[in-house]
Amino acid sequence: MTQTPDDPTAERADAARNRARLMEAAAGLVAERGAEHVTMHEVAQAAGVGKGTLFRRFGDRTGLLVALLNDAEAEFQEAYTWGPPPLGPGAAASDRLTAFGSALLERITDDADLGAALARQVPLERRHASAVGRAFQRHVESLLQEAGVEGDHEMLAYAVLTFTNFETVDYLRNECQVTTARLQSTWADLVRLLTG
Amino acid sequence: MTQTPDDPTAERADAARNRARLMEAAAGLVAERGAEHVTMHEVAQAAGVGKGTLFRRFGDRTGLLVALLNDAEAEFQEAYTWGPPPLGPGAAASDRLTAFGSALLERITDDADLGAALARQVPLERRHASAVGRAFQRHVESLLQEAGVEGDHEMLAYAVLTFTNFETVDYLRNECQVTTARLQSTWADLVRLLTG
Structure with missing residues (x-):
């Protein structure tokens, strides 16, 4: 035609x-x-x-990086939205939350991860406002709700996700020699305590 | 003499x-x-x-700002270390934690606060490593321990304190129109959930 x-x-x-x-x-x-x-x-x-x-x-340049980031994150988004449990549906909300943070921290501390490398170049406020940032936020928010956590789910999701900010993670790794395993176990502590 | x-x-x-x-x-x-x-x-x-x-x-310039910050914070440090409850000793650890975060968020969102204005000029990693940053960290850590929270208290203190980072708070206030009261009530949610 x-x-x-x-x-x-x-x-x-x-x-x-x-x-x-x-x-x-x-x-x-x-x-x-x-x-x-x-x-x-x-x-x-x-x-x-x-x-x-x-x-x-x-x-601007950040806008281009955000577009690349959104593309690079499609696979991870697919995994936590539709993939096998415990990251995807089929596991308890608390187990999915633990798996999500663990996978996220694994990626953030992996120098070869393209999404992490791109996101590191995007200022915090643009990262928060990006499709990827909003998807992370909504995912954690809905799992906190599903887990029956009492409180302001939207804000609690922001609060726990700030622990996975590059600024925090890079400081803890580089200046305080905190390992990826310890970061992941702290995330697991947080989820266990929040979901009671 | x-x-x-x-x-x-x-x-x-x-x-x-x-x-x-x-x-x-x-x-x-x-x-x-x-x-x-x-x-x-x-x-x-x-x-x-x-x-x-x-x-x-x-x-450097940041070093001078950190020195001014340490001086400016002496009064607040006095208040949460030795002042009247619930910020100071004499209240339950969970109430002290709630009061601490509430006071901190009040100050961070107050444009006239000297400590907040100084700290805003200091990059995150220098702020974390400053006497003030370390004092906040140790204070939250010891209250989490005193409240009987099970987990890695040092890291959990970092995790909850990241919610009070200027980067996060400024984004939530400026881009998402989140009020100081809602930030404070989210901190109270966090403390209630963590201390069970």
């Missing part, structure tokens, strides 16, 4: 293809030299577009 | 006087134009010393 240039379906398909090409170029550069070293100039060059196109599409 | 110049007591007294003079000059400038606008150059000028003296004494 041929589509005329003013067909909105064709326009959307074009836009999606362009976006995919920009994301692919950016992902390639991130893989090659690390998220912290990639500039908008290089991404534009690699994708064969002007820098203006890149800024119009993503707002 | 007259002291000779090589008397170590006199030297220590001199050093203390000099330090007090630098701190006074810095505190005056902070009061006048806000912690975020004070430079080492201005403090040196106001105290009538070279910038080198200032850097030798405090390491």
Whole structure:
């Protein structure tokens, strides 16, 4: 089927293809030299577009990193939403919470994890407000509710998730020599105490 | 009693006087134009010393801010260590914990609070490692222990205190319109759930 240039379906398909090409170029550069070293100039060059196109599409460098982060997190989101228990459905809410924090802390402390490397480049407030940040928040909130925890679930979810912030985790690992296992066992303590 | 110049007591007294003079000059400038606008150059000028003296004494601008912070926090530390209950001794550990977080969140969300204004200028890892950060940590840790909470008290103290980080609190207040009262009631929820 041929589509005329003013067909909105064709326009959307074009836009999606362009976006995919920009994301692919950016992902390639991130893989090659690390998220912290990639500039908008290089991404534009690699994708064969002007820098203006890149800024119009993503707002700023952080916006591009957030878009890459949302893509990189799709697999983890799939695992905790639909995957096998205890991370996915089928286990008790408290066990799912423990498994979620444990997996998250494992990833945060893994230097090879792409999602963690990308998120580390995004300031806390943009991370909180990203699709990934909001999905983590809603997931923990709904498990706290399901576990029958009494209190303000939305805020309690923020409160416990702050323990998994890079700022906190990196400080505890680098300055206090706290191991990943101890971070995970603290998360398990928190969940056990909160869900009683 | 007259002291000779090589008397170590006199030297220590001199050093203390000099330090007090630098701190006074810095505190005056902070009061006048806000912690975020004070430079080492201005403090040196106001105290009538070279910038080198200032850097030798405090390491860097953050070091000077941490010294001012430690002084500014003396009153609050006195209140939660020796003051009347429920903040000070004489109340149940869980009530003291609730009162501590409530007071801390009240101060953090008060734009006129000097300690909060100073601490906001100090990066998270330096804040954690400061005398004030360590005192908060030990206080919460010992109350969790006293309340009979089972788990890794040192790490649980870090975990709950991260909820009072400026980064988190400012995000929740500014981007999510969360009130101080709701932050305080979330802290109370946390304490109630943790101390069972």
